[in-house]
Amino acid sequence: MAGEAETPKFIPALAWYRPLEPFAYAFIRFCTGALIVPHGVDRLFYSGSHAELGGFLNGLGPSIVGSFELVGGIFLALGLLTRPIALLFAIEWIAIAITGAMGLKPGTSWLMLGATPHYAAFVAALCIAFILRGGGHYSVDRLLGKEF
Amino acid sequence: MIDEISTIDTQRLIIPALAGSYRALGPLAYAAIRVVTALMLFPGGIDKLFYGGAARIAAGTITAMGWPLPYAWAWAVTCIEFFGAIMLALGLFTRPVAFAMTAQLMVIAFEIMIKRGMFWTSGGIEVALLLGLVTFAFVLGGGGRYSLDHVIGREF
Numbered sequence A: 001m002a003g004e005a006e007t008p009k010f011i012p013a014l015a016w017y018r019p020l021e022p023f024a025y026a027f028i029r030f031c032t033g034a035l036i037v038p039h040g041v042d043r044l045f046y047s048g049s050h051a052e053l054g055g056f057l058n059g060l061g062p063s064i065v066g067s068f069e070l071v072g073g074i075f076l077a078l079g080l081l082t083r084p085i086a087l088l089f090a091i092e093w094i095a096i097a098i099t100g101a102m103g104l105k106p107g108t109s110w111l112m113l114g115a116t117p118h119y120a121a122f123v124a125a126l127c128i129a130f131i132l133r134g135g136g137h138y139s140v141d142r143l144l145g146k147e148f
Numbered sequence B: 001m002i003d004e005i006s007t008i009d010t011q012r013l014i015i016p017a018l019a020g021s022y023r024a025l026g027p028l029a030y031a032a033i034r035v036v037t038a039l040m041l042f043p044g045g046i047d048k049l050f051y052g053g054a055a056r057i058a059a060g061t062i063t064a065m066g067w068p069l070p071y072a073w074a075w076a077v078t079c080i081e082f083f084g085a086i087m088l089a090l091g092l093f094t095r096p097v098a099f100a101m102t103a104q105l106m107v108i109a110f111e112i113m114i115k116r117g118m119f120w121t122s123g124g125i126e127v128a129l130l131l132g133l134v135t136f137a138f139v140l141g142g143g144g145r146y147s148l149d150h151v152i153g154r155e156f
Helices: A018-045 A051-060 A062-078 A082-102 A118-133 A140-144 B016-050 B053-065 B070-090 B094-116 B126-141 B148-152
Strands: none
Touching (some): A018 A118, A051 A062, A062 A082, A082 A118, B016 B053, B016 B126, B053 B070, B053 B094, B070 B094, B094 B126
16 A cells, blocks of 8 residues: 655664554554543542643533543544544643643743643644544554544 | 555545545644654753753752763753754654654653653653653654655665
């Protein structure tokens, strides 16, 4: 199916990653979904913090957001209904990023790694990329033969 | 990278009218993630290079970790986050650069951020962990079709 030849390597003997090369995009999708799941578990079962959600998402109720993060995170990791799930996650994480940016302590920049909306903006950007590409070659969407 | 070069099949789409925009934008997604990841690290590099951040982390977190030669590590981190981020955004020597970033971010995640908990709200491990996993994906996948590596025609 892939019509393009592989780029030649500088040091072919060192290219241990060659068999794993096609999985890169699926790996990014899996990790993003898998790291959203703990947020849902925390909100649902450990009454975790929901201050960062802001007015818009807290209006829906933290348990609804938590359920969506738990189920949607698993779906995104597996690549099931990738585009609609990624769209909803993009909206959620943009709302979290805006809430975080407005509540930022003076003297801290959101651009720096740490307890800043940096992370929320990154997740939102990844989800927008998943909307563009969808589940990709290694996803449940592909197995089902139908996708949005 | 298979997800850049494989075509969007209209037969599979529930809303076939979207196929045109997917065809135009879908192949860019992998390169877009690469550029965004570089942009996430770049401000840290600017801070360390031009605003005294390198000396600050050498005296602060790296000394606290108990590693020898803290200033050497601080400047390694500075180079990775400044010059490495520029190279990752352009897709130049993507795999070695991404590998250095993965190593750095995993050390940040498991030596520093893990003590602050799991979630980003407290500056926890997931911040560096997700960035590190995404850079590891670029170790596997390389620069892809829209990168200087591809223009050069050879890659690591």
